[in-house]
Amino acid sequence: MTRLFPWIQTAPLALVLAVFLLVPVGMLVVVSFYDYDAFSLIPAFVLTNYQELFTSPVTWQTYLKTIYFAGITWAVTLGIGFWIAYHLAFVVQNATLRMVLFILCTVPFWTSNLIRMIAWVPFLGRNGILNSTLIGMGAIEQPLEFLLFSDFSVILAFVHLYTLFMVVPIFNTMMRIDRRLLEAARDAGAGFWQTLWCVILPLTKPGIGIGSIFVVVLVMGDFATVRLMSGGQSASVGLMISNQYGAMQYPAAAANAVGLLLMVLLVVAAMLRIVDIRREL
Amino acid sequence: MTDKKISVTRRGALALAGAALGSGAVTGFPTIWAQNIRNITLRQLGTGVSGLNPIAEQVKKDLGFTLQLTVTDTDAVAQRAATQSRSFDIADIEYFSIKKVYPTGVMQPIDTTKIKLADKIVPIFTTGKLTPQSAVAQGTSPYSVGFVENATAKTFATQRTPLMTLLPTIYNADTLGIRPDLVGRPITHWKDLLDPAFKGRASILNIPGIGIMDAAMVAESAGLVKYADKGNMTRAEIDKTVAFLIEAKRAGQFRAFWKTFDESVNLMASGEVVIQSMWSPAVAAVRSRGIACTYQPLAEGYRAWGSGLGLMRHLSGLQLDAAYEYLNWYLSGWAGAFLNRQGYYSAVLETAKAQMTENEWGYWMEGKPAASDIIAPDGKVMEKTGAVRDGGSFQERMGRVVCWNSVMGEDRYMVQKWNEFIAA
């Protein structure tokens, strides 16, 4: 009975993942080998979908662009997220205040993302708040065009959406650092940067790893942000898939999906080599 | 077994109703089986263009059953209709989408002998020509995908048959929208979209089946590509069209590409864009905010689109009859007038005319100056006395349609190339 116990406890989890993850992904793989015409799927085993996909220079361009978005977003969210987590963990001392600040950070996310995306136009647009403010202050004379519908705005939106996914795991690991270690470091004569580099950073590595996985995966799979914030001017693999799906070219979309999945798995596997998230949580 | 009893009486009632419909004896709504039909819910999938709550309310009032509307964007309508067909009873879908959806077998044809006003439908849908003299426009015209030979056919009939794929409900002639206050010169041709003066202030829409047609209109107007048939391009023609789009994109001509109606309104109203492909009610929406916006008629003519209601394959029995009741109702006037008042066109004109004031009909359909203020469905003043509709009358606008939104033979290749353009 006790030997069966863990299985009973994990059975619901296993069941959900089997039905809603394994089977669907398996289906994607199967369909990616199907043939299709303008109207229907033709069960078959053909490699044309992959051939068309990987012989097109656009595919490679799009994959590179996706990695580019993921890379920059990762660097920026890490840069900001680390210090935000640091501030919450080490500067803010009051537990209630800490919680209030955390919740304040999440409030904007309770407004539907689509509405927030629409709101970037009047915020960053030619006649938007930011440009009018800057012109009003005399900082610029002409509205800045690159603020909206550009790679800049895409990354800005990503940073806006995903920084918290970096903050939370880093904050979590920082809170687990034994404060006596920091005191010991100070007693041993370590300065701020030395403590940071030699004590805090190594100990927060797992948090950084988990946060990085979140951010990179979320950015790589995105399609809505890229489309809306670039004004349809930029592409990502996700967007390409959703376009193919929109045109009902399911096998092409599935082949592309398998490609994206492999890319994501490779990146994450590389990250997992650096941190063992199960042990370090 | 009360269930059985009910179904028997239902069937009896249906037979009666069917007979009544067939004989054309039914003139008003609701009909004899009004009591049964009250419990019926028809689930309709469509875009926000015509998935309008006031229509559902009127259906409830006139027919007694519930019309449950699900709205989503153009691409998603086609996807959901094809992949989640069991979730819906009626698809309110565009003709170029039906070209892909119908052959998947998720829909059943509409028996036009059960549609009383079938012969009153505007001839664009039944013969392909607005008047016997006019030419059939290029592209996926509603006529070319409007009929099938029999109930199980998966290919479209080449001529009119008693079985329709979609019952036409709404259509329009599209052109470029401009901000007359910001473009600073008269706009006369599709190629003006590429004028370097509008660098960074132009936009086209990013729904491949529609966007490629706008692009083709521009390319042809600029003399860059000569098409044998814009609506059915060869690979070489697609290559050339996309190449010129990519060139313009790289040169920074476009500010953005829009996908939903709302985006086009916001782009225009905020001044991000001064010239772009646009839909008629979007122009009206910009204007209603006190911002000048013109739906500019162009020398080359219009690109048109049309939508209709299709029946999902699984509909049967009382539900199917309710659906036919609804289709008949759609042509009977109220809905047509409601859509005409928003700048669209209805499939049967006379019944809609009966529901509109002379002033409304004159402004929207005949190109006459408004004799008094034109009021929007929500009660706001839309156009002041004396205003004339951009492009003029129904005949002037629909008569100058040169192509329809399209799904081409080389669709698979086209979507690939379109993705290339977006990624470039």
Add this chain to the structure above:
Amino acid sequence: MPGRVARLLLGALFGAFMLFLYGPTLTITILSFQGPDGGLTFPMNGVSLHWFGRLFQPQAVGDLGAAMTRTLLLAAMVTATTVVVSLAAGMAFRRRFAGSTVLFYLTVASLIVPSLLVSLGIGLMFNLMEWEPAWYSSAFGAQLTWTLPFGLLIMFAVFNRFDRSWEEAARDMGATPWQSFWHVVLPIIAPSVVGIALFGFTLSFDEFARTLLTAGSGNTLPLEILGMTTTVTTPVLYALGTVSTAVSFLVIGGALIGMRLMRKRRGI
């Protein structure tokens, strides 16, 4: 500990970050007070409460009330399931058992398979199986593949820090496993369980990609908003945003005051 200057700098950074987070919210709030003729972008066309009134009337397109109800129900289902399932699995994962490694990697995989692909796969599966997708079946499952791994990761974080001696003490005193769970383990980890619930709710409430291709005929709120953008949209959307922000603040404020009062009563 950082020095004074560093603290100031960090505080300033945090302030700037908050401002950035609230940028769109601020825009939404301002524009929700548009005049009756105003649109979704600047310029403002007068100032009014018009759109807040319109929010509670039927819209021309879409049904915000029904979509909101569906979204809340779905979020509640997802939250409850996530809490129960990840709690149970978290308990089991404290020991290694046959298959635990496989299941662990499957859970991680569930986290990293992009949402769109899960949506696409489930959509295809329901299609090929000829099942009818609906928000309470396919979309529910699609969201669980996202919230369950989150829940489980939080459970890992909790149990890695959990002091086993409490449980052992309970067992020594003759408690059954169920008793020791109910009276000892659960009260200790309760705050984290609330955390899982909040996380699950937030993730489900605004989920878009996973429900896009799995929702069937009933749109959730994000999908309904997408549908509404296919025709003339009005600042009603912004009014909705402003109201949801205001409600969030009220709930948070209420919870804080409630906690204060509880503490006072307990005399802490």
